[in-house]
Amino acid sequence: MDTKWKSRAILAAWIFLFAFGCSAIVTVATDAGDYARKNYFHTADFQSQLDKLIDYLTVFELQDLPIREAKRQIEVTPLEIEEYRFREGDLSQRLAALKEEYDPRITEALGAGDEEIAELYTAELERRIEDLTELFRSDEYARMLIVAEKEREIDAYYREKEHLRGEYMKLRSAFAYRLKDVESGIVYTNVQSEDGAGAELHDEDMRYVQRYASLSTAGRPYRFYIQGGHLVPKPPGPFEGEIGVLKSAPPTSDVMISYNGFQAEQTAFLLYSISGLAALGGSIMLRRKCGARARVNIERLEPFYRRIPLDIRFLSFGVAAIVLLVLLFSADDAFLYRGAEAMIGQSVVVLIFTAIFLALVIVQGKLLREELRSLSALREAWSHALVCRGYRRVKAALLIKSIAFQTMLLLAIAFGFGFGVVPVIMEPEGVLIYFPLFVVIGVPALWLVVKRIGYFNQIAVHVARLAEGQLEPDLPVKGSSVLAALAGHVNVLKQKVKSSRTEQAKSERLKTELITNVSHDLRTPLTSIITYTELLKHPELPAEERNAYIEIIDRKSQRLKALIDDLFEASKMASGHIQLEKEKVDLVQLLQQALAEHSEAMQQSDAQFRVSLPDEPALALVDGPKLWRVFDNLIGNCLKYAMEHTRVYITMKISPHQTDIVFKNVSKYELSDNVDELFERFKRGDASRHTEGSGLGLAIAKSIVDLHDGSLELEVDGDLFKVTVALPAA
Numbered sequence: 001m002d003t004k005w006k007s008r009a010i011l012a013a014w015i016f017l018f019a020f021g022c023s024a025i026v027t028v029a030t031d032a033g034d035y036a037r038k039n040y041f042h043t044a045d046f047q048s049q050l051d052k053l054i055d056y057l058t059v060f061e062l063q064d065l066p067i068r069e070a071k072r073q074i075e076v077t078p079l080e081i082e083e084y085r086f087r088e089g090d091l092s093q094r095l096a097a098l099k100e101e102y103d104p105r106i107t108e109a110l111g112a113g114d115e116e117i118a119e120l121y122t123a124e125l126e127r128r129i130e131d132l133t134e135l136f137r138s139d140e141y142a143r144m145l146i147v148a149e150k151e152r153e154i155d156a157y158y159r160e161k162e163h164l165r166g167e168y169m170k171l172r173s174a175f176a177y178r179l180k181d182v183e184s185g186i187v188y189t190n191v192q193s194e195d196g197a198g199a200e201l202h203d204e205d206m207r208y209v210q211r212y213a214s215l216s217t218a219g220r221p222y223r224f225y226i227q228g229g230h231l232v233p234k235p236p237g238p239f240e241g242e243i244g245v246l247k248s249a250p251p252t253s254d255v256m257i258s259y260n261g262f263q264a265e266q267t268a269f270l271l272y273s274i275s276g277l278a279a280l281g282g283s284i285m286l287r288r289k290c291g292a293r294a295r296v297n298i299e300r301l302e303p304f305y306r307r308i309p310l311d312i313r314f315l316s317f318g319v320a321a322i323v324l325l326v327l328l329f330s331a332d333d334a335f336l337y338r339g340a341e342a343m344i345g346q347s348v349v350v351l352i353f354t355a356i357f358l359a360l361v362i363v364q365g366k367l368l369r370e371e372l373r374s375l376s377a378l379r380e381a382w383s384h385a386l387v388c389r390g391y392r393r394v395k396a397a398l399l400i401k402s403i404a405f406q407t408m409l410l411l412a413i414a415f416g417f418g419f420g421v422v423p424v425i426m427e428p429e430g431v432l433i434y435f436p437l438f439v440v441i442g443v444p445a446l447w448l449v450v451k452r453i454g455y456f457n458q459i460a461v462h463v464a465r466l467a468e469g470q471l472e473p474d475l476p477v478k479g480s481s482v483l484a485a486l487a488g489h490v491n492v493l494k495q496k497v498k499s500s501r502t503e504q505a506k507s508e509r510l511k512t513e514l515i516t517n518v519s520h521d522l523r524t525p526l527t528s529i530i531t532y533t534e535l536l537k538h539p540e541l542p543a544e545e546r547n548a549y550i551e552i553i554d555r556k557s558q559r560l561k562a563l564i565d566d567l568f569e570a571s572k573m574a575s576g577h578i579q580l581e582k583e584k585v586d587l588v589q590l591l592q593q594a595l596a597e598h599s600e601a602m603q604q605s606d607a608q609f610r611v612s613l614p615d616e617p618a619l620a621l622v623d624g625p626k627l628w629r630v631f632d633n634l635i636g637n638c639l640k641y642a643m644e645h646t647r648v649y650i651t652m653k654i655s656p657h658q659t660d661i662v663f664k665n666v667s668k669y670e671l672s673d674n675v676d677e678l679f680e681r682f683k684r685g686d687a688s689r690h691t692e693g694s695g696l697g698l699a700i701a702k703s704i705v706d707l708h709d710g711s712l713e714l715e716v717d718g719d720l721f722k723v724t725v726a727l728p729a730a
Contacts, residue, residue: 010286012355013286014283014286014287015355015358015359016351016352016355017279017280017282017283017286018279018280018283018355018358019351019354019355019358020275020276020279020280020283020351020354020355021276021277021279021280021281021283022280022328022354022358023276023327023328023351023354024272024273024275024276024277024279024280025276025277025280026328026329027269027272027273027276028273028277030329031269035265035266035269035270039208039259039262039263040258040259040262040263041207041208041245041259043262045258045262046255046258046259049171049254049255049258050210050243052171053171053172053175053177053243054215054217054243056164056167056168056171056172057177057179057188058217059161059164059168060161060165060168061188062179062181062188062217062239063217067154067155067158070154070158071151071154074147074150074151074154076143076146076147078139080146081139081142081143081146084135084142084145084146085135085136085142091132091133091136094132095129095132098125098128098129098132099125102121102122102124102125105121106118106121106122106125109121170253170254171253171254171255172190173249173250173253174245174246174249174250174253174254174255174256175190175243175244175245175246175249175255176189176190176191176201176205176206176243176244176245176246177189177190177191177241177242177243177244178191178200178201178241178242179212179215179239179240179241179242179243180239180240180241181239182214182238182239182240183238187241188239189241201242201244205244205246205247205248206244206245206246206247207244207245207246207247207249207259208244208245209242209243209244209245210242210243210244211241211242212239212240212241212242212243213240214238214239214240215238215239215240215241216238216239217239245259302367302370305364305367306367306371306381309384309385309386309389310371310378310381310382310384310385311382311385311386311387312385312386313364313367313368314368316360316364317361317364317365317368320357320360320361320364321361323357324354324357324358324360324361327350327353327354327357328354330350402481402482403482410445410448410449413441413442413445414445417434417437417438417442420434420437421434452481452483455478455483455487456483458475459475459483459486459487459490462475462490463490466490466493466494466497471494471497471498474491474494475487475488475490475491477491525556525557525559525560526556526560528552528553528556529553529556529557529560532549532550532552532553532556533553535549536549536550536553580622580623580626580707580708581623582621582622582623582708583621583622583623583624584619584620584621584730585619585620585621585622585624585627586617586618586619587617587618587619587620587622587627587652587659587661587727588613588614588616588617588618588652589617590624590627590628590631591613591631591650591652591661592613593628594628594631594632594635595611595631595635595650597632598632598635598636598639601639602639605639605642606644606645607638607639607642607643607644607645607646607647607648607665608645608646608647608648609638609647609648609650610647610648610649610650611650611651612649612650612651612652613651613652614652614653614654616654618652618654618659618729619729619730620659620708620727620728620729620730621728621730622708622727623704623708626704626707627704627708627727629700629701629704630700630701630704630705630712630725631661633698633700633701634663634701634723634725635650635663637663637698637723638650638663638665641665641667641668641669641721642665642666642667642668643665643666643667643668643719644668646665646666647665647666648663648664648665649662649663649664649665650662650663650664651664654729655729656729657728657729658710658726658727658728658729659726659727659729660724660725660726661724661725661727662722662723662724662725663722663723663725664720664721664722664723665720665721666719666720666721667719667720667721670719671716671719671721698712698714698723701725705725705727708727708728709728710725710726710727710728711724711725711726712724712725712726713726
């Protein structure tokens with residue numbers, strides 16, 4: 001147990017040190033440009049403060065002009081007078097605009113019976129008309145108005161300037177400056193010598209000095225001067241001199257606060273970076289001890305992790321990575337900007353969370369990498385993702401679009417009427433609209449839902465009873481809806497279940513008969529062989545009887561062999577494990593050969609054979625030996641089962657697409673109306689099974705003809721037995 005906890009502690013320490021090291025690398029990469037400088041006076045922040053000071057100097061000293069002098073310099077040109085007059089249109093347009101502005105006011109006041117207000121509006125309109133007329137008539141009057149406008153502009157500028165004076169004085173207290181206008185030779189400084197002239201800045205009194213060989217005020221804010229009463233940009237005028245930060249600057253000034261803060265942050269940056277890089281080195285050393293343990297732990301997590309859907313895993317990995325990046329970029333904030341207490345408190349807490357999310361990213365990254373190596377495993381995992389499962393469910397929901405549309409429509413109606421209750425409660429008058437809509441739409445929709453649910457329940461109960469084996473009457477098929485179609489399909493399945501049960505019962509019966517017939521047909525010759533073999537064991541048996549017994553055993557053995565061969569042949573036919581060697585054969589000649597094989601038996605038979613064959617050849621692409629077997633079996637059946645003193649007809653008819661061979665005789669045994677049973681194995685026309693034969697002839701013959709893409713059909717009409725073999729022409 002102690003070893004286990006020790007391993008976990010080492011693993012946690014490695015993760016924490018590695019997170020600390022990663023945070024230090026990010027800190028160095030992002031902040032080294034700021035804190036790697038010599039001091040605060042070489043940073044962009046100080047340069048911004050220095051530029052702000054120069055901006056204020058430009059406004060308050062370098063380009064300062066008293067307000068009275070600015071107003072005294074106001075000038076008005078004839079072009080300005082024309083522009084001022086026609087700024088809003090000519091005289092007629094401006095008079096029309098005034099009437100449009102005041103006429104509604106006067107009319108409204110008179111309509112309200114307030115004649116005093118109407119008279120005031122009328123007097124004001126007349127005054128403004130008089131002023132406007134005077135503006136277009138007198139240049140001196142226009143000049144007076146323009147001067148007043150320029151004075152207001154100057155006043156606004158100087159008010160804005162005075163608002164900035166307090167901030168300027170506070171910033172100026174930390175600086176010493178001496179700037180000389182190159183063109184005029186005027187010196188601007190806040191450092192005075194004993195004789196009253198501007199003194200040079202001494203390095204021993206300064207923390208930092210910035211010297212300028214040519215300082216331009218171009219492009220700076222508040223870079224204005226007064227010309228003709230207008231605020232216009234002053235042409236760039238270079239200055240030379242120096243600006244420095246006083247050692248005696250007030251500690252409360254912005255410059256000194258930033259200076260002291262930068263020094264503290266720079267020290268913290270170096271301490272954080274060095275300790276973080278040392279932690280990274282320590283984590284590399286610890287990795288040798290905890291690497292194997294980490295791999296074992298990850299392997300243990302893999303079965304549980306793979307149960308999570310793939311898209312959730314990717315989402316979790318992405319969220320963990322984003323949070324980790326945020327923590328890495330913010331882990332040093334408290335350490336750098338909030339002092340020693342925050343370094344001990346908040347920074348450690350942030351680093352702990354950074355380590356946790358780093359561990360999550362590493363573990364998930366390794367597990368995802370293993371899965372991404374196998375494309376088939378990735379596809380399998382993606383098929384079980386929530387996105388894919390959701391897509392399949394939506395697709396299944398939309399498989400029958402009518403059901404999906406009806407369901408969404410009914411849900412929309414239900415939610416609509418549900419939400420509609422709220423405005424009806426707030427505004428009772430809304431019931432006049434809500435209630436008729438509910439009667440016209442809501443009630444029929446509710447009735448439709450109840451009706452469909454009842455019909456569905458009826459189908460579900462019917463299917464459940466059908467699964468229990470209860471074949472109840474058919475379901476009613478109402479209309480052409482999907483539920484009606486489902487009811488129709490259930491009825492069809494029920495009929496197929498009935499047919500399947502009938503076929504199953506028939507199959508069981510035929511299986512029993514097959515076993516019985518096979519046993520009988522095989523046992524009969526085998527019994528004879530055993531019996532006569534026992535008789536041959538008597539030593540005093542006469543030679544004539546011995547030879548007779550041997551002949552019987554031989555005949556029964558051949559009979560048994562024929563039965564087994566037929567059974568084997570029928571099995572091969574049924575399983576399809578047989579190959580045909582087709583060639584072009586004359587069916588007329590092939591049938592004649594089969595008849596020739598049975599010519600002696602046909603002559604000895606009591607039945608009379610009538611054979612009618614065409615004179616021209618009947619060519620077909622067949623396996624000759626196997627088709628000869630078909631003819632042989634059918635002719636043998638005629639010989640065995642034809643009634644005595646009747647005629648047997650064998651005919652052949654040729655057509656362009658096929659050749660038909662017909663065997664027709666009168667059976668000596670009573671035949672069943674179900675001709676399909678005659679194709680079954682070991683089925684004979686002689687139910688008592690006293691005749692020779694295996695009962696496999698017709699089954700084998702039909703299988704062979706089917707393999708040739710032909711057909712063998714039986715017809716029974718009373719005792720008349722007819723077999724028709726149809727084969728496609730070559």
